[in-house]
Each structure stands twice: as structure tokens, then as C-alpha cells.
Amino acid sequence: MIGKELQDRIVADVSGDLSPTESEQLFHELLKHPEARQLHIRLQRDRDALRNLPRLTADPALPNRILKLLPKQKPIIQLASKPGTARTFPKNHWVGLALGFSAAILVACAAWSLSDRGRPTVAVQSSDEPKPQAVATPKPVEKPAPELPQSNGPEFVLTQPEPAKSPAPKTDPNPVTAKKTKEKSNDVLTSPAIVRPLLSEVPKPRISLPLSAAEFATTAGRNSFRSELSRDTDHRLEFFTSDPIRLADELVRFGKSKSLPIVVETLAGDALRRKTPRTQFALYVENWVANDLATQVRQMAQDKRFETMVLAPLAESDRRELRNLLGQDPLENGSEKRGKTETKSSGAAQPNVSGFLTLNPPPKLPSLPKDQMSFWSRRFERSPGKLRLYLIIRSL
Amino acid sequence: VSSDDAKLIQQTLAGDRSAFGNLVRKYQDRLFNVAFRLVGHMEDAHDVTQEAFINAFESLPRFQGDAQFFTWLYRIAVNAAISRQRKRRETVSLQQGGRPDKPLPEPFDESFDHQPGDALERRESDQRIHAALQQVAPDFRTVLVLRDLEGMKYEEIAVALDLPIGTVRSRLHRARLELRSILEKTEAEVPRV
Numbered sequence: 191m192i193g194k195e196l197q198d199r200i201v202a203d204v205s206g207d208l209s210p211t212e213s214e215q216l217f218h219e220l221l222k223h224p225e226a227r228q229l230h231i232r233l234q235r236d237r238d239a240l241r242n243l244p245r246l247t248a249d250p251a252l253p254n255r256i257l258k259l260l261p262k263q264k265p266i267i268q269l270a271s272k273p274g275t276a277r278t279f280p281k282n283h284w285v286g287l288a289l290g291f292s293a294a295i296l297v298a299c300a301a302w303s304l305s306d307r308g309r310p311t312v313a314v315q316s317s318d319e320p321k322p323q324a325v326a327t328p329k330p331v332e333k334p335a336p337e338l339p340q341s342n343g344p345e346f347v348l349t350q351p352e353p354a355k356s357p358a359p360k361t362d363p364n365p366v367t368a369k370k371t372k373e374k375s376n377d378v379l380t381s382p383a384i385v386r387p388l389l390s391e392v393p394k395p396r397i398s399l400p401l402s403a404a405e406f407a408t409t410a411g412r413n414s415f416r417s418e419l420s421r422d423t424d425h426r427l428e429f430f431t432s433d434p435i436r437l438a439d440e441l442v443r444f445g446k447s448k449s450l451p452i453v454v455e456t457l458a459g460d461a462l463r464r465k466t467p468r469t470q471f472a473l474y475v476e477n478w479v480a481n482d483l484a485t486q487v488r489q490m491a492q493d494k495r496f497e498t499m500v501l502a503p504l505a506e507s508d509r510r511e512l513r514n515l516l517g518q519d520p521l522e523n524g525s526e527k528r529g530k531t532e533t534k535s536s537g538a539a540q541p542n543v544s545g546f547l548t549l550n551p552p553p554k555l556p557s558l559p560k561d562q563m564s565f566w567s568r569r570f571e572r573s574p575g576k577l578r579l580y581l582i583i584r585s586l
Numbered sequence: 587v588s589s590d591d592a593k594l595i596q597q598t599l600a601g602d603r604s605a606f607g608n609l610v611r612k613y614q615d616r617l618f619n620v621a622f623r624l625v626g627h628m629e630d631a632h633d634v635t636q637e638a639f640i641n642a643f644e645s646l647p648r649f650q651g652d653a654q655f656f657t658w659l660y661r662i663a664v665n666a667a668i669s670r671q672r673k674r675r676e677t678v679s680l681q682q683g684g685r686p687d688k689p690l691p692e693p694f695d696e697s698f699d700h701q702p703g704d705a706l707e708r709r710e711s712d713q714r715i716h717a718a719l720q721q722v723a724p725d726f727r728t729v730l731v732l733r734d735l736e737g738m739k740y741e742e743i744a745v746a747l748d749l750p751i752g753t754v755r756s757r758l759h760r761a762r763l764e765l766r767s768i769l770e771k772t773e774a775e776v777p778r779v
Contacts, residue, residue, distance in 0.1 A: 197763075198759070201759050201762050201763060202759070204762060205733070205755075205758055205759070205762070207755070229766075232766060232769075233762055233766055236715070236762065236765055236766055236769060237734055237762070239711060239712070239715045240715060240719070240730065240731075240734035240735055241734050241735065241737075242708075242712075243623070243712055243715060243716065243735060244712060245615070245619055246615070246618060246619055246622055247615050247618070248614040248615050248617070248618035248632070248635055249632060252610065252614050252618075252632070252635065252636065253607045253610040253611050253614065254607075255636065256607075256610050256636055256639045256640060256643075257603055257604075257606070257607050257610075259636070259640055260603065260606070260640060260643050261643075261644065408707070408711065409707060409708045409711065410711065
């Protein structure tokens with residue numbers, strides 16, 4: 191049973207909402223919780239399947255069809271010569287509005303002046319007098335009022351310091367002039383809403399990708415592996431297997447088949463030869479090609495060489511482990527230019543190497559520095575764009 | 587708004603229809619894809635795309651230019667898709683022998699995968715996902731489509747759907763779980779060989 195809180199974090203991780211630290215923490219929890227791990231894997235698979243759905247193309251005749259169906263009249267807009275006057279309406283609407291408005295003002299003025307209630311405060315009010323109720327809450331606007339038809343109501347427009355309701359258009363429909371219009375206001379209350387700029391493109395945090403061998407049989411599983419692999423050149427790859435000897439042996443053979451031999455540390459070599467069960471290995475390799483690796487992992491999954499694997503970005507802690515493994519950090523220390531083989535002073539050809547296999551954790555043996563030296567002295571020149579991998583083979 | 591879009595919009599507003607045609611050409615495929623995943627039918631998706639563009643043309647003067655043109659177009663398309671689905675439900679419930687509310691098989695790009703086995707497997711997987719997606723509640727489905735298929739950011743989805751970002755996040759959360767639950771049911775129904 192998966193708790194609600196854990197489930198929430200799993201979904202958030204799949205949606206890319208967790209920070210790298212939170213993802214890492216979740217990853218460790220998932221290792222202890224098989225059911226939750228399954229959910230995580232499945233949700234990731236669903237997400238990848240959605241992302242990989244084929245892109246369809248619309249009917250090529252669509253633009254022509256749409257253009258035929260568009261209303262004959264162009265969108266009602268006249269490019270504004272000055273802000274606030276951009277929106278116009280068909281003339282007949284204006285005529286009606288103008289007539290109605292003028293008539294209403296005339297009637298109101300007449301009624302006001304005929305009544306014996308004193309002078310019309312709205313019409314002649316000076317700015318220091320208290321405002322009447324009708325204009326108690328004026329909305330000051332930064333934009334000039336639109337070009338309304340000139341009404342016959344004499345002082346109304348002129349003496350009103352701030353019109354109670356300005357029929358100014360809400361927006362400038364022209365996207366170019368609209369922005370300019372907005373910038374003019376300095377009034378906090380009346381300035382247009384601040385449109386927050388979209389957050390700049392933030393690179394998606396890299397997270398651990400656990401995949402079972404069965405998932406490599408699906409396109410979605412393989413695609414997610416490939417896509418994660420293509421995001422960087424440095425990765426940590428952790429295999430969980432019931433036969434670590436065979437898996438380590440295959441990886442060493444694979445390196446050799448690609449002319450990228452691996453130095454096998456003495457004790458690890460013994461374990462391989464004797465097929466010591468439940469041995470755990472750590473392997474550092476470089477110059478591996480992503481495609482070759484993906485094919486090899488797929489093949490190993492097909493052959494059931496491992497149960498689960500986890501692909502993760504190479505973290506600082508991994509680099510510490512690599513320093514422990516190799517005596518120094520291979521990511522910091524570039525290799526010297528070397529050819530495919532180098533001839534020793536003795537005359538025997540020593541193939542260059544691009545990996546180092548040892549036990550996990552590395553044994554505290556006097557032979558270790560010697561083996562490490564063998565790696566450092568025969569290391570290939572690293573090709574940019576090729577992979578640097580820290581592989582850990584764990585026994586189940 | 588990108589400068590290209592702003593220019594095309596300005597030209598359209600000035601009465602140049604071919605400029606709007608260029609906008610249609612530029613965005614028709616993306617909009618059609620979204621529409622198809624939302625409504626589930628090719629014909630409806632074409633109708634929704636067409637309707638969205640026509641509505642966009644009519645509403646272009648109201649476009650303020652403070653969001654991406656395509657985000658704004660999404661909103662129109664999503665509204666058109668919702669209204670299309672509503673109409674479809676009404677039609678199906680009235681017509682007893684009407685077309686069942688089951689998505690038609692979609693055409694696939696056969697050249698995507700050259701290996702016959704892989705192509706077949708992929709096609710099946712795509713069909714299963716598409717069918718399951720159609721069963722997800724429309725509100726959730728929309729967010730899922732915009733996020734996973736279109737790769738939109740939360741902020742963009744929030745603008746496109748006129749929702750707070752928190753709501754987008756929670757809908758996406760529920761959508762993922764709902765889709766998983768639907769797929770689990772489907773997987774359980776598939777006879778194992």
C-alpha cells in the first residue's frame with residue numbers, strides 16, 4: 191500500500207515538479223518500496239507514451255477552406271493613430287449611440303435646470319468642491335477618452351475634472367500599440383494589470399530513471415532510456431541482478447568488442463574467474479557510444495541479465511566514489527593524446543584502455559594502486575560527446 | 587508574441603487575409619493534434635481546428651499581445667473542443683443508432699519505425715494510450731494533453747485555460763493517476779498470451 195504523501199511525491203516527480211534533491215530522496219525511498227517503484231515506473235511510462243504519440247498532420251487544404259469561410263468583413267479594427275482611439279465600431283452603431291447619448295444629456299440638463307434644486311453640481315462643479323454622489327467613485331483613467339461624438343450637453347464634459355465613467359475602450363486591440371499604451375500609466379490604481387512574463391526556459395532537472403528488464407521490451411521503455419541518455423554525457427548506471435558475474439563479464443566483453451578494453455583490477459578478475467557468487471562490482475568507463483550502450487543494455491535486458499537498472503545523472507557523491515575507485519577524479523583529469531596502441535619501452539604493444547573494473551566497494555589491497563596506475567597510464571584520449579559512465583553492479 | 591506573429595496579426599487586422607492564411611499554415615498541425623487528442627475523432631478534430639481559426643480571426647482585435655499567439659489560440663481551440671464534445675454527447679444520446687462514442691482508429695505514420703514488429707507494437711501502444719486518454723475526464727485530459735503532448739509549461743497552460751497554476755498542477759496530478767487507473771483496467775482485460 192502506497193501512502194498518499196508518497197504517491198503525491200511520485201506523481202510530482204513524474205511531472206518534473208521535484209527539485210533534484212527531492213528526486214534523489216524519493217529515489218532512495220523507491221528502492222525500499224517495490225510497489226511505489228512500480229507506480230513510479232508505470233507513471234513514467236504513461237507520460238513517455240503520451241509524449242511519443244505520433245504527430246498528425248492537418249488537412250493541407252485547411253487554410254484555403256478556412257479563408258473561404260472567413261467573414262467577408264475584415265476584423266473590426268482600424269490601426270490606432272493615438273492610444274485610446276483604436277477601437278472603432280461600424281458607423282451605424284455610432285450614429286445610434288451618439289443620437290441617444292445626446293438626447294439623454296439634453297433631457298437631463300433640461301430637467302435639472304428646470305428643477306429648483308440649485309445649480310447642477312455635475313455640470314459646473316469646481317475641483318475643490320465635494321463631489322456629488324453620482325461621481326463619488328470616479329475611476330481615473332490614464333487614457334484619453336475615445337473620440338465620442340460631440341454632445342450638446344454643454345459643460346458636462348469640460349468642467350468634470352475626472353469623468354465618472356469613461357467609455358474608453360478596455361484594450362487596444364493592436365498588440366503593438368497596446369503595449370505602448372500600457373507603459374504610459376504611472377498610476378498604481380489605474381495602470382493595467384501587470385502581465386507577468388513567462389518564466390524563462392528552465393532546463394528540466396535530471397532525475398533517476400528506473401527501468402525493469404521487461405520495460406526494455408517496450409518501445410516506450412527504450413525511448414525513455416535513450417532520451418535520458420542523450421541528455422548528458424556523464425551518467426551513473428546501477429544494475430540489480432541475480433548474476434553479477436555474468437553481467438560484469440558481458441560488460442567487459444562489450445568494451446573489448448568496441449575496441450575499448452577495460453582494466454580489470456586483480457581481485458575483481460579473480461572473482462570473475464572463480465565466479466564468486468554475490469560479488470558486487472563498480473566499473474568506470476569512458477568513450478562509450480550512447481547508441482551502442484542502448485543496444486547492449488537492450489540485449490542484456492532481453493537475455494535477462496539484470497532485473498532492474500537505474501540511470502541517473504552523475505552526482506558529486508558519485509565523483510567522490512570514483513576518486514576512491516580510481517585514485518583520482520577521471521572527470522577532472524583529462525587523458526593525454528594517445529593512439530590506439532602504445533608501445534612500451536620493452537617493445538610489447540599495450541592496448542589503450544577506457545575503463546576500470548573493480549569490486550564494490552574497492553578492496554584495500556596493495557595491488558589496487560598498481561591497477562589504477564595501469565588505467566591512468568594507458569587511458570585513451572576522451573572523445574567529446576562520448577559517454578562517461580559509472581556503472582554499479584549490485585547483487586540481488 | 588513573436589515578431590513574425592505580430593507582423594502577421596497586424597497585416598490581418600489591416601485586411602490582408604493571406605497573412606491570416608500564413609498564421610493558419612503555421613499553427614494548423616499543432617492545433618489539429620491537440621484537437622484530435624481532446625475530441626478523439628479525426629472529423630471532429632478537423633471541425634474544431636477550423637472553428638478555432640475562424641473564431642480567432644473574429645476575435646483577433648481583442649488579442650492583447652501579452653501572451654503567445656498560440657497560447658491564445660489554444661484557449662479558443664480548447665473551448666471549441668469542449669463545446670464540440672458537449673454537442674456530440676447530446677447527439678449520441680438522442681440518436682439511438684448514432685455513432686458510438688468510441689474513437690475511430692487513427693492513421694499512423696508507418697515510416698516512423700522501420701522494423702515491422704516495433705511498428706506494430708508501437709501502434710498498439712499508441713492506440714491503447716489514445717483510447718485511455720479519451721476516458722479521462724475532459725478537464726484533466728486537457729491539462730494532460732497540453733503538458734505531455736504539447737510540452738507546455740504550467741504558466742502557459744494556466745494562461746491558455748484561464749486557470750490558476752495551482753489548479754493546473756492539481757489537475758495534472760489527478761489526470762496522471764486517472765490515466766494510470768484506466769490503463770490498468772485495460773491491461774487487465776487484455777488476455778495474456
